[in-house]
Amino acid sequence: xxxxxxxxxxxxxxxxxxxxxxxxxxxxxxxxxxxxxxxxxxxxxxxxxxxxxxxxxxxxxxxxxxxxxxxxxxxxxxxxxxxxxxxxxxxxxxxxxxxxxxxxxxxxxxxxxxxxxxxxxxxxxxxxxxxxxxxxxxxxxxxxxxxxxxxxxxxxxxxxxxxxxxxxxxxxxxxxxxxxxxxxxxxxxxxxxxxxxxxxxxxxxxxxxxxxxxxx
Amino acid sequence: xxxxxxxxxxxxxxxxxxxxxxxxxxxxxxxxxxxxxxxxxxxxxxxxxxxxxxxxxxxxxxxxxxxxxxxxxxxxxxxxxxxxxxxxxxxxxxxxxxxxxxxxxxxxxxxxxxxxxxxxxxxxxxxxxxxxxxxxxxxxxxxxxxxxxxxxxxxxxxxxxxxxxxxxxxxxxxxxxxxxxxxxxxxxxxxxxxxxxxxxxxxxxxxxxxxxxxxxxxxxxxxxxxxxxxxxxxxxxxxxxxxxxxxxxxxxxxxxxxxxxxxxxxxxxxxxxxxxxxxxxxxxxxxxxxxxxxxxxxxxxxxxxxxxxxxxxxxxxx
Numbered sequence: 076x077x078x079x080x081x082x083x084x085x086x087x088x089x090x091x092x093x094x095x096x097x098x099x100x101x102x103x104x105x106x107x108x109x110x111x112x113x114x115x116x117x118x119x120x121x122x123x124x125x126x127x128x129x130x131x132x133x134x135x136x137x138x139x140x141x142x143x144x145x146x147x148x149x150x151x152x153x154x155x156x157x158x159x160x161x162x163x164x165x166x167x168x169x170x171x172x173x174x175x176x177x178x179x180x181x182x183x184x185x186x187x188x189x190x191x192x193x194x195x196x197x198x199x200x201x202x203x204x205x206x207x208x209x210x211x212x213x214x215x216x217x218x219x220x221x222x223x224x225x226x227x228x229x230x231x232x233x234x235x236x237x238x239x240x241x242x243x244x245x246x247x248x249x250x251x252x253x254x255x256x257x258x259x260x261x262x263x264x265x266x267x268x269x270x271x272x273x274x275x276x277x278x279x280x281x282x283x284x285x286x287x288x289x290x291x
Numbered sequence: 292x293x294x295x296x297x298x299x300x301x302x303x304x305x306x307x308x309x310x311x312x313x314x315x316x317x318x319x320x321x322x323x324x325x326x327x328x329x330x331x332x333x334x335x336x337x338x339x340x341x342x343x344x345x346x347x348x349x350x351x352x353x354x355x356x357x358x359x360x361x362x363x364x365x366x367x368x369x370x371x372x373x374x375x376x377x378x379x380x381x382x383x384x385x386x387x388x389x390x391x392x393x394x395x396x397x398x399x400x401x402x403x404x405x406x407x408x409x410x411x412x413x414x415x416x417x418x419x420x421x422x423x424x425x426x427x428x429x430x431x432x433x434x435x436x437x438x439x440x441x442x443x444x445x446x447x448x449x450x451x452x453x454x455x456x457x458x459x460x461x462x463x464x465x466x467x468x469x470x471x472x473x474x475x476x477x478x479x480x481x482x483x484x485x486x487x488x489x490x491x492x493x494x495x496x497x498x499x500x501x502x503x504x505x506x507x508x509x510x511x512x513x514x515x516x517x518x519x520x521x522x523x524x525x526x527x528x529x530x531x532x533x534x535x536x537x538x539x540x541x542x543x544x545x546x547x548x549x550x551x552x553x554x555x556x557x558x559x560x561x562x563x564x565x566x567x568x569x570x571x572x573x574x575x576x577x578x579x580x581x582x583x584x585x586x587x588x589x590x591x592x593x594x595x596x597x598x599x600x601x602x603x604x605x606x607x608x609x
Contacts, residue, residue: 128370128371128381128382129366129367129370129371129381129578129579130371130381130434130576130578132576132581133434133576190581191583193582193583202571205566205571206569206570206571207569208569208570259569260569260570262432263375263379263479263480263550263551264375264379264477264479266379
C-alpha cells in the first residue's frame, strides 16, 4: 500500500496502487478485442481450409454458442475480480467483454437462421414455438439486444444510472437461459452444459455473498 | 500389402490358419526382442490390418447408387463418428479407437436357436459372398451420408443357426472392454451397448451384417470388425463391434431406449412426421452439402419395408 501526500491536502491519502492510465486501459480493451476475434478467425480459416470436420455448419453453430457463454462468463467475472484483486479499473473492460459476447451470439443466431433455416421465417417461427431449447435460446438472444444497444455513454446519460442498471441485471437471466438452451439441446453427454452451469453458479454465489455481507 | 486377384494365388501358397498365426506370433516375439530390423514397419503393418482391402467383393446391382445421390467420402465416414465407448465427441473415436483390438474376435450366437455357436471373425468373412451395397445412412441427430457398405444379409447367418419358433427378436451386443474403451468410465449409456430387431426386420434383405466400407475392412471407429447396418432406421440401431447375437422371446431393452425412453424408441424407423422430443426430424444435413434436405419416410426404403409396419401407430411405436 503506497502512501502519498495529496498535493492540495495535507492529509495522507492511502491508495492501493496507481490505477492504470486511460491509454493503458484503452490498450487493454484492444487486446481483449483482438483475443475475442481469435475464435472467429479460427472458424473462418478452418472453414475455407476444410478443417472444420465433416459437418462444419454444426461445428460453427456450436462454437459460436459456446464462445457466447465464455464471453458472458468473462463479463460476469469482472466484478468479482475487481473486488478480489482490488482493481477497480477492470470495470472499464466490462463493456468490451459484454459486447464481444453479444457479437458471438449474433454470429450464432445468424448461422442458425441462415445455414440451418435458410431464412425461412415460417420454419423459424415453428422452431421457436415447438422446440423448447430454441424458445429459450431465442429469448436469451432477444433479451441480449437491449443490453447491447444501451452499452454506450450517451444512452446511459439519457436513461439515468438506475434504469440502465435495471436493464443490465438481465445479464443474469441471459446467462441462465443460455445454459438451459445448451442443456436441452445436448443429446446425452451433459458434461459441457454442467461446466458452464457451475461457472455461472460460482460467479452468482460470489455476488450473493457480497450482497449479504454488505447488507448486514 | 500387395493385393493379388484370387486367381493369382495357388492353393499350395495359402497357409493354414495355425501356420499363419504361429508365424505372426513368432514375428511379434522376434520383433519384441528387436531381432527384426524394420520394427516400425511391422507395427505399421499390424495397424494397417484394419485398412486392408476386402477381396472378392461384388457390387449388388439391387443396391446400387440411389438415383440423384452421390457417395460421401471415406474420410467423412472415418472422422465423424458416434461411438461413445471411445468418447462422446464426434472426433474422439477416430483417435481413441486406435486401441481397439479386432483380432482375435468372435461373435457368439446364443438363445432360442437350434445351432448356437461361436463364429470366428474370419469364418464370418466367408459365411456368404461379400456384397457391396450403397445405402443411405441417417443419424437420429439429423445428418446423413451415402456409404458403400460391404457385407451380406443377416438372414444368411440366421438361416445357419436355425432360430426356434419362440425366437421373436434378435439382440445385438457390442464389446464392452474397459481396458480398450475409455468411454466406458462414463455412465452416459448403460454398457454393454445393446440393440435389437424384430425377427422379420432381422430377416429382411436390407439388413446387412457389415464387415467393411469403401472396399476395405471397417475402420475401428466405425465398429470394426463387424457391425449391423439397418438403412431404414436411425443409425444408432446398427450396433457396432458386435460380440454377441442373441435370439430372444421378448423385445430387448436397447441402450438408447434405456437412456431416453421418451426420445428413442425400439423401432426408430426414419420418419419425418415423428419428431424427436427435442428436435425436428423433418429435414437432415447431408454431410458435404450446404443445404438441408427433406428427410424421406423410412429413409427412402419405404417400398421395401413399409409393409412390415402396416397398421402400426408409428407415433406410438417410434
